[in-house]
Amino acid sequence: MGNSIMTNSMPENRLLELDNVQVQFPMREGLVKAVNGVSYHVNKGEVLGIVGESGSGKSITARAIMRLLPKNAKETGGSIRLRPRTGEEFELSALDRNSRAVRKVRGNHIGMIFQEPMTALSPVHTIGTQIMRTVQLHKGLSKADARARAVELLAKVQMPRPAQLVDAYPHQLSGGMRQRAMIALAISCDPSLLIADEPTTALDVTTEAQIIELLKELKSELGMAIVFITHNFGVVADIADRVSVMYLGRIVETADVDDIFYAPKHPYTQALLRSIPRLGVDQGRRLPTIPGMVPDPFSVPNGCAFNPRCIHAVPGLCDTQVPPELRFGSQMSRCHIAEQFAQTEQQEPAHV
Amino acid sequence: MIAFIGRRALLAIPTLIFISFISFVIIQLPPGDYVTSYAAQLRQQGDYISIAQEAIMRQNLGLNDPILVQYWRWISNIVFRGDFGHSLEWNAPVGSLIWDRLALTLAISSLSLVFTWIIAIPVGVYSATRQYSILDHLFTVFGFLGKGVPDFLLALILMWIGFMYLHIDVGGLFSPQYQNAPWSWDKVVNLLSHLWIPLVVLATGGAAGLIRVMRANMLDELGKPYVETAYAQGLSERQVVWNYPVRVALNPFISTVGWSLPALFSGDVITAVVLNLPTTGPLLLQALKMQDMYLAGSFILILSVFTVIGTLVSDILLAWFDPRIRYA
Missing domain, CATH: 3.40.50.300 (P-loop containing nucleotide triphosphate hydrolases)
Known part of the structure; x- marks a missing residue:
């Protein structure tokens, strides 16, 4: 404005x-x-x-x-x-x-x-x-x-x-x-x-x-x-070349295409990627899905809109405060605990 | 396209033969015939003719022949000599009776049709593009009023207004002094001062319905993705609306325009009777009442021919207008 x-x-x-x-x-x-x-x-x-x-x-x-x-x-x-x-x-x-x-x-x-x-x-x-x-x-x-x-x-x-x-x-x-x-x-x-x-x-x-x-x-x-x-x-x-992921009217993550697939820093992106079937992998197992449903547009949850469905949600933080845009180089994530994902990546290279 | 037209035209021929026969039979169906009605009318006037006289009349008019013979006599004269037979009641050739009134009927009806379209299409488009605006609501109210008020009632009201407040002659097409006068500027003005009532009456009734149809069609079309595509090309609202959705929304109009051809011919009978217009409608009504079979039969035959031709014209227009039909 x-x-x-x-x-x-x-x-x-x-x-x-x-x-x-x-x-x-x-x-x-x-x-x-x-x-x-x-x-x-x-x-x-x-x-x-x-x-x-x-x-x-x-x-x-x-x-x-x-x-x-x-x-x-x-x-x-x-x-x-x-x-x-x-x-x-x-x-x-x-x-x-x-x-x-x-x-x-x-x-x-x-x-x-x-x-x-x-x-x-x-x-x-x-x-x-x-x-x-x-x-x-x-x-x-x-x-x-x-x-x-x-x-x-x-x-x-x-x-x-x-x-x-x-x-x-x-x-x-x-x-x-x-x-x-x-x-x-x-x-x-x-x-x-x-x-x-x-x-x-x-x-x-x-x-x-x-x-x-x-x-x-x-x-x-x-x-x-x-x-x-x-x-x-x-x-x-x-x-x-670059990808933005949207959820309920907000961009939750933006990154180069490689980072989105190999180093996603938002739980929603991660969950979406996990729910894509891959040939030869995960055989005989149930495909992971995102728990819960997309909330109806009249009652978007407080705080991070994804928090009721997020496996990493921190009570008292994610359900009260809207996460800011956190930047990691060219990557942006709207997640309170995005730092955490950045650290674990350094320890073990992300799965393919 | 040519093959399409040819096929349709050929199909029309057996349809016409069938219709002409059916219409002839239907006119003969009611008990009695013209002579019965004629005798009844004479009796009402205190006059009478004997049974023997009736029989002679029937013999002379050929009413005793088998129906197929009568039909053939009637249709062969029409097809080969353009002779529609003799009106029993008017004692005049049917052709002269009909063609006299036909020009006037066609003029009034086509004028009112043109008015109907000129009013209905822009108003329908406006109502759809500005849905729920004040003017849309106003048009809706007028539309329902126009549709709900019977034509003859509107004609009576307008005649009353014209007579009481505007102090003009109403009814008919000319004031008495111009009835048999040669054409002059004054006569034309006189004609126009009489003509507006039937035009308004016929146009409001037609336009009211068409506005609703056009509005509904447009609302359907405006929500379709190709309209958004057209906007996304940078066309202005007017270019988009008139070039794309209106083109598609007009289809139902075009597919029914053919039916206005017989309607043009028969005119609005009740309105014509109320307004005392010398059109074909009242003539048909009278012919049917009197079982004047050659007159009525010719009427119905001409109406059917117009219907078949009108449908043919509609089909061709629609195929020309909408490629999806042409190649189907």
Whole structure:
């Protein structure tokens, strides 16, 4: 909120910076703090994976960046800043949902891919028309140039027969092809940032692997950064440079991808990793699960939101005080006893 | 697309033959025939004709022939010579009776249809995009009122207001002095001063229902992910709403636009009777009451042809408008 933060300039290689973003939904049953003070940043050209269960606030945070929050959402604080390739700086958090300024950012500097390729494309327009409309809007291309650009983009996302399928309607394409068309649409104006909101969740694993591979290629080819939202650690390991783990509207841990997998410093991250089945390991044993249930959003526990389910919880501390952000080099953990995990790591290298 | 249209057009032919036969039979179904009704009417006026005279009339009119023969005489004249037969009651060719009134009916009905759409679509879109706003509530109230008040009642109220407070002639389409006058500027103004009542009556009834349909369709569509995708491309709210969800929400309108073709032809009978409009509706009502079978039969045949053609037009429009149907 503070003006002092807004006037600070971002580091040179910084693309996107979120500071203490808060989004609430006033409901009849009470106030839902869907995003409760989220801070993260994305550097130019890097992939930030955001992992969390459904309802942890990861998609809402992405919508706050795009200024596409549902109409009943209330933003109660925080700042979101973007500095795309062009060097301009946008204070996104100050922009209105329908403002001209934010419409220049959407689709142009930030592209977005959605979860459901089946329904995220207009059923009554060809994919070519949808891509052309975007490039005509932001790049001012003529109709013929826009069409050529659409074909080129479809070729870039490895759509088979791009010159013909540019005139195809979404219902004529398979799920994987639709998601490729969606990606072509999102990258049509060479955005500096691509937000991918569970882009592979609705796809089968083979197609998922192809789409991930495609996103990695596009990233290095176009030099764009990606915010990759998912609930799947396996996908994150494949694509992300850094990972943030969200739980009930807060980021509980952020670290480089290796540290997340080999030296997690938050009990929630640890528990999530333990509950991933691994081939050849743990044979014949029950897969560990996280005890308890995700609390309902109207009664988030006091202190650390994870404390009722945490095997390390310290009574009197974890259930009363919100843990601060503790930093270990580039790693951040919101856990009172994160120190403890750092020490045990030095004694015995973490399990693989 | 051409094959699609051709297939649909071919399917329409047996449908029309079947409908024409059924409508002819149905008109003959009630006990008695035109001669019975005619004799009854004469008796009411204190006049009478003898049984023998009735029999001669029947013989002359061909009413004693088997029904298939009568049907063939009727339909072959229509198909081969464009002759719809002779109205027994009016003692005039059916064609001249119908076509006289048809132009006026089509004019009034299409005008009110255009008004209905011009009102209903923007209001429905507004109500959906600004759901629960004050104006949305206001439109909802008007919508239910418009839907709930019967057309003929609204027509009566408007006539009363026009007569009592605006001191204008109401009913019919022209004031008596212009009825048979040649066309002039004054006559046009006179026509317009009569025309607004039927237009308002017909448009409110239609628009009220369509606003609700459009609003509900739009609310369905606005929540779909492709709308968010469109916003995420940087399109303005107006571009998004009118290019994407409205396109999809119009589908039910297009699939039913064909049915307005027969409705245009028959007009709103009760309203037309109340307002004393020289449209086709009251004529059909009278023909049915009198068992004037060639007139009524032709009416019903024309209505059915319009229904079949209208449905065909709807199908083609919808296929042109929505690719998911074209390729299904």
